Amino acid sequence: xxxRNLEREMDLVLRHVRVLQVLSEKGPMGIRRISxxxxxxxxxxxxxxxxxxxxxxxxxxSRGAKLTAKVGEYVRDLVADLxxxxxxxxxxxxxxxxLFPAA
Numbered sequence: 519x520x521x522r523n524l525e526r527e528m529d530l531v532l533r534h535v536r537v538l539q540v541l542s543e544k545g546p547m548g549i550r551r552i553s554x555x556x557x558x559x560x561x562x563x564x565x566x567x568x569x570x571x572x573x574x575x576x577x578x579x580s581r582g583a584k585l586t587a588k589v590g591e592y593v594r595d596l597v598a599d600l601x602x603x604x605x606x607x608x609x610x611x612x613x614x615x616x617l618f619p620a621a
Contacts, residue, residue, distance in 0.1 A: 537566045541585050548582035
């Protein structure tokens with residue numbers, strides 16, 4: 519499939535958002551609990567935590583990963599980026615339909 523890389527990136531973003539969501543709803547927690555709460559394998563949770571820590575939206579504590587004040591700005595930027603991608607993808611879909619209306 520021509521869009522395999524895009525699909526993988528979307529899955530990664532979804533995973534990061536799920537981790538942020540569970541931390542937002544339930545407070546600081548460790549890898550095992552995040553994995554249990556989200557059904558995301560531990561190694562993938564670990565990677566998401568590393569990426570999100572690097573982005574400054576969470577910090578490790580003795581009680582587990584904890585969101586920082588930067589999470590709001592991060593999510594706003596993410597939503598803006600996703601909305602822009604949605605517009606671009608909708609445009610591509612429309613172009614494809616126009617090219618081959620029966621498709």
